Amino acid sequence: MKKLSTAILANLITTNRKKLSMTQQSLADATGINRSLISRMEKEDFLPSSLKKFIFF
Numbered sequence: 222m223k224k225l226s227t228a229i230l231a232n233l234i235t236t237n238r239k240k241l242s243m244t245q246q247s248l249a250d251a252t253g254i255n256r257s258l259i260s261r262m263e264k265e266d267f268l269p270s271s272l273k274k275f276i277f278f
Contacts, residue, residue: 227265228265229261230265231262231263231264231265234259234262234263236265238259243262245259245263
């Protein structure tokens with residue numbers, strides 16, 4: 222299994238959100254995740270604990 226880095230996660234979130242023409246707030250509303258957490262994930266400042274076992278630093 223490939224390891225996921227925080228940079229890759231941030232890029233996936235940002236790229237796909239923008240492809241869907243969504244704001245951070247609209248993504249937050251659609252997923253139930255707080256907008257500030259989405260912002261922190263995109264800035265590589267936060268990593269959900271459920272994903273930490275898959276992360277390669």
